[in-house]
Amino acid sequence: MAEQPGGGSVDLTPRRALVVAALFGGLVGWLVVVTANAFDLIPPRIAWSAPIGLVVFAALVGALAWTTHQRIQVRRERMDPQRAVAFLVLGKASALAGALVAGGYLGFALNFVTKLDASTPRDRVIRSAVAVVAGLALMVGGLLLERACKVPDSDDDDPEPDPR
DSSP states (O other), X not given: OOOOOOOOOOOOOOHHHHHHHHHHHHHHHHHXXXXXXXXXXXXXXXXXXXXXXXXHHHHHHHXXXXXXXXXXXXXXXXXXXXXXXXXXXXXXXXXXXXXXXXXXXXXXXXXXXXXXXSHHHHHHHXXXXXXXXXXXXXXXXXXXXXXXTSOOOOGGGSOOOOOO
16 A cells, blocks of 8 residues: 655745746737737737736735734634645735736836837836736735745644753
8 A cells, every 4th residue: 555645845935936937927028019019010908907907816815815814823723724725826826927917017018118208108008017016916915825824833842941
């Protein structure tokens, strides 16, 4: 019979992964504009629904991170393991997605920074800037949620001082 593996642990999302996601997103955002220009197409406009949706999702993930932190770290309540793993996965995914989205909108916006005199490029830069901030907020919320799911050190594990 094969041995059952013991309880595993999941490392926190490394900064390198966040940087790579942001750089990849930036490359894709930049390529959208370059490709559109290469085919004589108009680069896409950014609707306000995209940055607003990011803000709402970032707020939800941030609120979940706060309530999870209060429950696990402050009040030291137990949480269903499956729910805790689901929150951990949501935190990791939100952190990586936030970095990717922030990088993508930044790469997109940088193509229009030199053309701020016209209203359409200015709108693209403003809306992209809001989306970048929202993406960063989503990334931070995801990282906080991920850290909130960490099992605190047990007070029972502390050795008692020697009574001598």
